Amino acid sequence: MKEGWRIAAFAVVIAVLVMALAPYIWIVLTSFKTRLDALADTPVWLFTPTLDHYPEVFIGKGYLPLVWNSAIVAVSTTLLSLAVGAPAAYVFARHRFAGQEDLFFFFLTTRMAPPIAIVVPMFLLFTEIGITDHLIAVIIAHTSFTLSLVVWMMRGFFADIPREVDEAAQMDGLSRAGTFLRVLVPMAAPGLAASAILCFILSWNEFLYAFILVAFEGRTLTVGIPGLITPHGTLWGQVAAVAVVATLPIIAFTVLVQRHLVRGLTFGAVKG
Amino acid sequence: MTVEFKDIRKAFADGTIALDRFNLAFDEGEFIVLLGPSGSGKTTACRILAGLEEPSGGSVWVGGRDITNLPPRHRRMSMVFQNYALYGHRSVYDNIAYPLKVRGAERSQIDGRVRETAAMLDISALLDKRPRQLSGGEAQRVAVARALVWQPEICLMDEPLSNLDALLRLQTRTELKRLHFELGTTFVFVTHDQEEAMTLGTRIAVLREGRLVQFDTPREIYRKPATRFVAEFIGRPAMNTIDGVIRDGQFRAGPLSVPAAGRPEGPVVMGARPEELAIADAQGPGAGLFTVDVVEQVEPDTLIFLKNGDTEIVVRALREAEELAPGAQVQVRFPEDGLHFFDPETGERIP
Numbered sequence: 001m002k003e004g005w006r007i008a009a010f011a012v013v014i015a016v017l018v019m020a021l022a023p024y025i026w027i028v029l030t031s032f033k034t035r036l037d038a039l040a041d042t043p044v045w046l047f048t049p050t051l052d053h054y055p056e057v058f059i060g061k062g063y064l065p066l067v068w069n070s071a072i073v074a075v076s077t078t079l080l081s082l083a084v085g086a087p088a089a090y091v092f093a094r095h096r097f098a099g100q101e102d103l104f105f106f107f108l109t110t111r112m113a114p115p116i117a118i119v120v121p122m123f124l125l126f127t128e129i130g131i132t133d134h135l136i137a138v139i140i141a142h143t144s145f146t147l148s149l150v151v152w153m154m155r156g157f158f159a160d161i162p163r164e165v166d167e168a169a170q171m172d173g174l175s176r177a178g179t180f181l182r183v184l185v186p187m188a189a190p191g192l193a194a195s196a197i198l199c200f201i202l203s204w205n206e207f208l209y210a211f212i213l214v215a216f217e218g219r220t221l222t223v224g225i226p227g228l229i230t231p232h233g234t235l236w237g238q239v240a241a242v243a244v245v246a247t248l249p250i251i252a253f254t255v256l257v258q259r260h261l262v263r264g265l266t267f268g269a270v271k272g
Numbered sequence: 273m274t275v276e277f278k279d280i281r282k283a284f285a286d287g288t289i290a291l292d293r294f295n296l297a298f299d300e301g302e303f304i305v306l307l308g309p310s311g312s313g314k315t316t317a318c319r320i321l322a323g324l325e326e327p328s329g330g331s332v333w334v335g336g337r338d339i340t341n342l343p344p345r346h347r348r349m350s351m352v353f354q355n356y357a358l359y360g361h362r363s364v365y366d367n368i369a370y371p372l373k374v375r376g377a378e379r380s381q382i383d384g385r386v387r388e389t390a391a392m393l394d395i396s397a398l399l400d401k402r403p404r405q406l407s408g409g410e411a412q413r414v415a416v417a418r419a420l421v422w423q424p425e426i427c428l429m430d431e432p433l434s435n436l437d438a439l440l441r442l443q444t445r446t447e448l449k450r451l452h453f454e455l456g457t458t459f460v461f462v463t464h465d466q467e468e469a470m471t472l473g474t475r476i477a478v479l480r481e482g483r484l485v486q487f488d489t490p491r492e493i494y495r496k497p498a499t500r501f502v503a504e505f506i507g508r509p510a511m512n513t514i515d516g517v518i519r520d521g522q523f524r525a526g527p528l529s530v531p532a533a534g535r536p537e538g539p540v541v542m543g544a545r546p547e548e549l550a551i552a553d554a555q556g557p558g559a560g561l562f563t564v565d566v567v568e569q570v571e572p573d574t575l576i577f578l579k580n581g582d583t584e585i586v587v588r589a590l591r592e593a594e595e596l597a598p599g600a601q602v603q604v605r606f607p608e609d610g611l612h613f614f615d616p617e618t619g620e621r622i623p
Contacts, residue, residue, distance in 0.1 A: 096285065162355055162357055164353040164354075164355055164357035165357045165358075165359065167322075167324050167344075167351070167353070167357065168351065168353060168357040168358075168359075168418075169359075170323075170324065170343070170344040170345055171322060171324075171344050171345075171349065171350050171351045171371075171419075172345075172350075172370050172371035172374050172375075172418070173345045173371055173374035173375045174345060174374055175343070175345060178374075182374075183359060186361050187359065187360060187361050189361070
C-alpha cells in the first residue's frame with residue numbers, strides 16, 4: 001500500500017515535470033532546427049542542429065541591444081520597487097494609522113483591473129508628459145504593478161521581526177531612519193531577495209505594457225519577438241532563439257538565489 | 273544626577289490610561305525596581321524614561337535637564353528587553369559591539385570593551401556564535417552585555433528574567449546584583465515578581481493602576497506597607513488581612529478579638545504577616561480560635577491555613593506544627609506589635 005502511494009506520487013511529479021518542461025525543451029530544440037525541421041508535420045526529434053538563428057537574429061537583425069534594454073528595465077524596476085516598497089511595507093508593519101488596512105488593500109486593487117484597461121490611459125498620460133518610447137515609461141509602468149507585490153510581501157517580513165529589535169537599535173544609538181537602513185533591511189534580506197527576484201521576473205517577462213509604450217530603440221526583448229512574425233511567415237527558429245535567451249537570466253537568477261526564494265516565499269507570504 | 277518623573281500621564285490610542293499623575297524621583301547609582309501587577313503602568317514608565325514612548329502629559333528630567341522630547345539615542349540609556357531583541361543576522365560579538373560602533377568608538381577600543389564585557393558576563397566563548405544558536409540564558413547575557421558595554425548612565429531592564437526558567441532566573445538575578453555593585457551604574461528594573469523586586473532593588477516603586485503607591489527600600493515596604501494593596505502584594509504568602517471593627521480598644525471580627533489599644537474606633541482592616549502569627553497553647557489576650565484547613569510543608573517552614581467562619585488566615589511556622597491535622601482547633605496569637613491597620617475605604621495605612 002505504502003509502496004503504491006509512493007509510485008502514485010512519483011507519477012504525479014513526473015506528469016507535472018513533463019507538462020512544465022516539454023514546451024521549454026521544445027523551444028530550445030526549435031532554436032537549433034532549420035526552418036524545414038521546425039515546420040515538419042511530424043515533430044522531428046533527431047536532426048542536424050544549426051547555429052544560424054542566434055547570430056542571425058541578435059547580430060543580423062540587431063536584437064542584441066534589446067537584451068540590454070530588458071536588463072535596464074528589469075533592474076531599474078526592481079530597484080525602484082524595493083526602494084519605495086520596502087519602506088512602505090515597514091510602515092504598514094509597524095505603525096497604526098487611520099485607514100491603514102484600506103490603504104493596504106488598495107495596493108492590491110491596483111492589480112485587479114486587467115492590464116489592458118490601464119495601458120491605454122497610461123499611454124496617453126505618458127505621451128502627454130513626453131516619455132513614451134523611453135525606457136523610463138516602461139520602468140514606471142512595471143513598477144506600478146511590482147510595487148504592490150513588494151509591499152504585500154515585505155510587510156510580513158518586517159512584521160516577523162520583533163518590534164523590540166527596532167527599539168534596541170534606537171537605544172543603541174540609531175535614528176529611526178538608521179534603524180530601518182542599518183538593522184531592519186539587513187534582517188529582512190531574505191525577503192528583499194525574494195521580492196527582488198519576483199520583480200525582476202515580472203518585469204523581464206512583461207510584454208503588454210512594453211509593447212504599447214515603446215517602439216524602435218526602446219523595445220525590450222519580449223517586444224522584439226512579434227517583429228519576427230513577417231508577412232512571409234513566422235521565423236520560428238529566430239523566435240525560439242530569442243525566447244531561449246530571454247529565459248537564461250531568469251534561470252541563472254533563480255538557481256543562484258533558490259534558497260532565499262523558497263524561504264522568502266513561504267515565510268513572507270503566509271504572514272502577509 | 274537625579275532622574276525625575278513629573279506628573280507623567282500616558283493615555284494610549286485605545287483609551288487605556290497607563291499612567292496618571294505619576295511622580296517618581298531617584299538618584300544616580302541606585303537599583304530601582306518598578307513593581308506592579310500587569311496593567312499597572314510599570315513598563316510604560318520604563319519606556320517613557322527610555323524615550324520609546326511619548327508621555328501624553330508631564331515631563332521627564334535627568335540631571336536637571338528636561339529630556340521629555342529627546343530621542344532615545346541621545347539619552348545615554350540602554351535597555352534589556354524581555355525577548356532579548358538581539359540582531360539575528362549578526363554574531364554575538366557584533367551584537368555587543370554594535371552600540372559602540374554606532375556611537376563612533378575607535379575600533380581598537382571596541383575590541384577591548386567587547387571582550388572585557390563578555391568576560392564579565394562569562395560569555396567569552398560565545399562571541400562567534402549567532403543569536404539563534406544561544407539558549408535563553410545565554411541570549412539574555414548577551415543582551416545585558418550589549419546594554420552595558422558602552423557604559424551608559426542608566427541601564428533599563430524590562431522584565432529581563434521572565435523568559436528564563438526558575439533556576440536560571442535565580443542565578444541571573446544574583447549576577448545582576450553583583451554587576452550593579454561592581455559597575456555602580458543606575459539600574460531601572462521592571463518586574464511583576466515581588467521576590468525579584470525585594471532581592472534586587474535598593475528601592476522599590478510599587479505601581480498600581482498607573483499611580484505610584486509606595487516608593488521605599490524593600491525593608492520599609494515589607495515592614496510598613498503604605499496600603500492594603502502593597503501589604504497583600506509583597507511577601508509570599510501574602511499578608512493576612514481581616515476586615516473588622518475597632519471598639520473599646522479591641523479589634524473585633526466575628527468571634528475574633530485582638531487588643532488594639534489607642535486606636536480610633538470604627539471599621540478597619542487589620543493585617544498581620546504569616547510569620548508574625550503564632551500557634552498558642554492556650555487561650556489568652558490577642559488569641560483567637562481557628563480550625564486548621566490545610567497544612568503545607570514548605571521546607572523548612574510549615575504553612576498552616578486556618579479558618580474561622582469567613583475569616584481565612586495563613587500562619588508560617590517553623591517545623592514544630594507538624595502534628596497539626598486538618599480539622600484541629602488551635603489558638604492563634606496576634607502579637608500587638610506585628611499588626612498593621614488600613615482604612616477599609618481607601619486602603620491607606622493608618623499609622
